[in-house]
Amino acid sequence: ERVLVPRGWKKKPVVLLFTVCRPGFFKASPHSPSCSKCPPHSYTLDEASTSCLCEEHYFRRESDPPTMACTRPPSAPRSAISNVNETSVFLEWIPPADTGGRKDVSYYIACKKCNSHSGLCEACGGHVRYLPQQTGLKNTSVMMVDLLAHTNYTFEIEAVNGVSDQNPGARQFVSVNVTTNQAAPSPVSSVKKGKITKNSISLSWQEPDRPNGIILEYEIKYFEKDQETSYTIIKSKETMITADGLKPGSAYVFQIRARTAAGYGGFSRRFEFETSPVSVAASSDQSQIPIIVVSVTVGVILLAVVIGFLLSGSCCDHGCGWASSLRAVAYPSLTWRCGYSKAKQDPEEEKMHFHNGHIKLPGVRTYIDPHTYEDPNQAVHEFAKEIEASCITIERVIGAGEFGEVCSGRLKLQGKREFPVAIKTLKVGYTEKQRRDFLGEASIMGQFDHPNIIHLEGVVTKSKPVMIVTEYMENGSLDTFLKKNDGQFTVIQLVGMLRGIASGMKYLSDMGYVHRDLAARNILINSNLVCKVSDFGLSRVLEDDPEAAYTTRGGKIPIRWTAPEAIAFRKFTSASDVWSYGIVMWEVMSYGERPYWEMTNQDVIKAVEEGYRLPSPMDCPAALYQLMLDCWQKDRNSRPKFDEIVSMLDKLIRNPSSLKTLVNASSRVSNLLVEHSPVGSGAYRSVGEWLEAIKMGRYTEIFMENGYSSMDAVAQVTLEDLRRLGVTLVGHQKKIMNSLQEMKVQLVNGMVPL
Ligand code: ACK
Numbered sequence: 001e002r003v004l005v006p007r008g009w010k011k012k013p014v015v016l017l018f019t020v021c022r023p024g025f026f027k028a029s030p031h032s033p034s035c036s037k038c039p040p041h042s043y044t045l046d047e048a049s050t051s052c053l054c055e056e057h058y059f060r061r062e063s064d065p066p067t068m069a070c071t072r073p074p075s076a077p078r079s080a081i082s083n084v085n086e087t088s089v090f091l092e093w094i095p096p097a098d099t100g101g102r103k104d105v106s107y108y109i110a111c112k113k114c115n116s117h118s119g120l121c122e123a124c125g126g127h128v129r130y131l132p133q134q135t136g137l138k139n140t141s142v143m144m145v146d147l148l149a150h151t152n153y154t155f156e157i158e159a160v161n162g163v164s165d166q167n168p169g170a171r172q173f174v175s176v177n178v179t180t181n182q183a184a185p186s187p188v189s190s191v192k193k194g195k196i197t198k199n200s201i202s203l204s205w206q207e208p209d210r211p212n213g214i215i216l217e218y219e220i221k222y223f224e225k226d227q228e229t230s231y232t233i234i235k236s237k238e239t240m241i242t243a244d245g246l247k248p249g250s251a252y253v254f255q256i257r258a259r260t261a262a263g264y265g266g267f268s269r270r271f272e273f274e275t276s277p278v279s280v281a282a283s284s285d286q287s288q289i290p291i292i293v294v295s296v297t298v299g300v301i302l303l304a305v306v307i308g309f310l311l312s313g314s315c316c317d318h319g320c321g322w323a324s325s326l327r328a329v330a331y332p333s334l335t336w337r338c339g340y341s342k343a344k345q346d347p348e349e350e351k352m353h354f355h356n357g358h359i360k361l362p363g364v365r366t367y368i369d370p371h372t373y374e375d376p377n378q379a380v381h382e383f384a385k386e387i388e389a390s391c392i393t394i395e396r397v398i399g400a401g402e403f404g405e406v407c408s409g410r411l412k413l414q415g416k417r418e419f420p421v422a423i424k425t426l427k428v429g430y431t432e433k434q435r436r437d438f439l440g441e442a443s444i445m446g447q448f449d450h451p452n453i454i455h456l457e458g459v460v461t462k463s464k465p466v467m468i469v470t471e472y473m474e475n476g477s478l479d480t481f482l483k484k485n486d487g488q489f490t491v492i493q494l495v496g497m498l499r500g501i502a503s504g505m506k507y508l509s510d511m512g513y514v515h516r517d518l519a520a521r522n523i524l525i526n527s528n529l530v531c532k533v534s535d536f537g538l539s540r541v542l543e544d545d546p547e548a549a550y551t552t553r554g555g556k557i558p559i560r561w562t563a564p565e566a567i568a569f570r571k572f573t574s575a576s577d578v579w580s581y582g583i584v585m586w587e588v589m590s591y592g593e594r595p596y597w598e599m600t601n602q603d604v605i606k607a608v609e610e611g612y613r614l615p616s617p618m619d620c621p622a623a624l625y626q627l628m629l630d631c632w633q634k635d636r637n638s639r640p641k642f643d644e645i646v647s648m649l650d651k652l653i654r655n656p657s658s659l660k661t662l663v664n665a666s667s668r669v670s671n672l673l674v675e676h677s678p679v680g681s682g683a684y685r686s687v688g689e690w691l692e693a694i695k696m697g698r699y700t701e702i703f704m705e706n707g708y709s710s711m712d713a714v715a716q717v718t719l720e721d722l723r724r725l726g727v728t729l730v731g732h733q734k735k736i737m738n739s740l741q742e743m744k745v746q747l748v749n750g751m752v753p754l
Helices: 298-318 321-330 332-341 376-383 432-445 478-484 491-510 540-544 564-569 574-589 601-609 622-631 642-654 687-693 697-705 719-724 730-746
Strands: 078-085 088-094 106-114 121-123 129-131 141-145 152-160 173-179 191-196 201-205 217-224 230-236 240-243 251-260 271-274 350-355 392-400 405-411 419-425 456-460 467-471 523-525 531-533
Touching: 078 173, 078 491, 078 642, 088 152, 088 173, 088 491, 106 141, 191 240, 191 271, 201 251, 201 271, 217 240, 230 240, 376 432, 392 419, 432 456, 432 467, 478 523, 478 574, 491 531, 491 574, 491 642, 564 574, 564 601, 574 622, 574 642, 622 642, 687 697, 719 730
Parallel strands: none
Antiparallel strands: 078 088, 088 141, 106 121, 106 152, 129 141, 152 173, 191 201, 201 240, 217 230, 217 251, 230 350, 251 271, 392 405, 405 419, 419 467, 456 467, 523 531
């Protein structure tokens, strides 16, 4: 180091000496007595530097002190998952592995709307709302609402920090593709009155702001003011109607709602209009047909409804002519309406009166069993698109199915970008029955359209090999995937998976389809951790499943996943699917562990019948284990329905702190030992409880202090250990050892009595 005497100081009696910094060192102020080493990721090649330069790809904010290390933008967030609820999407992710050396990491969400045919994406625009916000997110989750229904979106989650804006390189983000579900239309907001006479009111309205699909029809409900219990409903495909048969000079309340394939939207607010008052001339006019809304009794209405339903069911077969004349008998005012307004009203407009009651109107799609088709080929072509084999490129074999290999490949349809698919093939030399059963799955799958149900692209039946082409799920079967990634996910991510499965199952049960083989091995998971229910079939499903075993009644059933009533007397319902769903919950929360471990099927049946249930998986939130136990209620009517399960999981996802309470570690029993009260008072939840029950509570503290804090640990206790713990009284030793012995004998491997 050279010593300099600054100019101008020469005349002073005191001489200050300053150090000149070497390369790699700096001194922010010339007055500082010493040099500092360049902070991490910075350097200087010059002498006497007052600051250090940042290395390539590292930056410094103006407000960063020169002593602070240079930093860089964070890496991309990780493991993003999405939950779609109609037109809302909840995203959650894990912070980036590299924060770039800064603490000011926040997140930015970019939203793109993508065309499923061309694959082209555009910015979402201003209609999307972000909760709590789109930029500067501090938490690792966000909710997007007011998205369009049935639309493909790509969300890019970017982690940014104080130096991201200086980075000329590519943005680091994780992207999530989602397809929003169908949503019911928004309410009609504007209704205008048209021509008003003393007996009629004409109305017109505008389509809802967010139709969320094609509007199939409108339902107009009206009633005389303050007479709400007696109302009339008109259905119309137009955005205008005339309500007639009204009382002169009376106020009527109107509400309108729209229906799309997703169901009815909410009713509009109430609009009130008044008919013209009756005039003397008019009232004496004999040519006027007096129309009175008939307030019918509940009995007549119900009868009418039943007849109406019977008729609407048979309408397609017989034509609507005789049906509508019969309906006119049930609805006197309809006779008049049809005669009067056929020319100007939509023939499908219907009018019904209600009195103190509601009718569930048809419109919900249901699953059609392909067995009901005489010709199975007709069924498959009704529900599945025929694809030309030349559009498919098979890339590699990914597994084996009952009927042949399962491959991955690519599908290029006209006017669409090529995209990855899974291809199930039917092996050569198949029988006609095998072909029918193989394609049966496509006939079923093709009827479903839901983001949590595996999507069928189409079938190849006109050339060989016969193939079923579905969307490709990058992570394969859920059970294998979880086993491979043991302990790698947050609880919220696991609950997200469960939510998806429950949502798919809700859709299936709404369609009237009972899966019968719901298990993690039959769920597929994609790169965004979206789970989809797969493996559809009729009898075939169970034939195909290596887990399925023959029961004494001859059926083949996957015992460990199946509800007792389905095993005992083949009562397969959506409620038995709920039982299986509880087992899937257990599989997911235990990362793919085998339910009931190595117990034999016979032991499982016996134990379940005796009231034993699987214990909680390790580190499982208490709320989730409780939901599993609810799914395993013996009485199938007491089990939750899938829509309740979805709502419950949504609540837990929205309020993650509710997942913090785990099943008490000491009450959680391992697969080695499960408590069953030797004195018949139920399972012991803790060592203390057990010792108290056998009147040995005085040893609780000693047991706990010496590591025997769980029933698992207690199971290993020997007489020697007891002596070491200071249990010297022979009577006490006997009591404890006998109780342990008794438990071991009575215990069923790994299960808790309900
Ligand atoms: O666990 P995996 O990789 O996922 O092995 C099985 C195998 O084929 C036999 O069923 C995989 N598989 C089935 N359908 C699909 C699909 N749509 N996308 C990706 N993999 C699939 C399954």
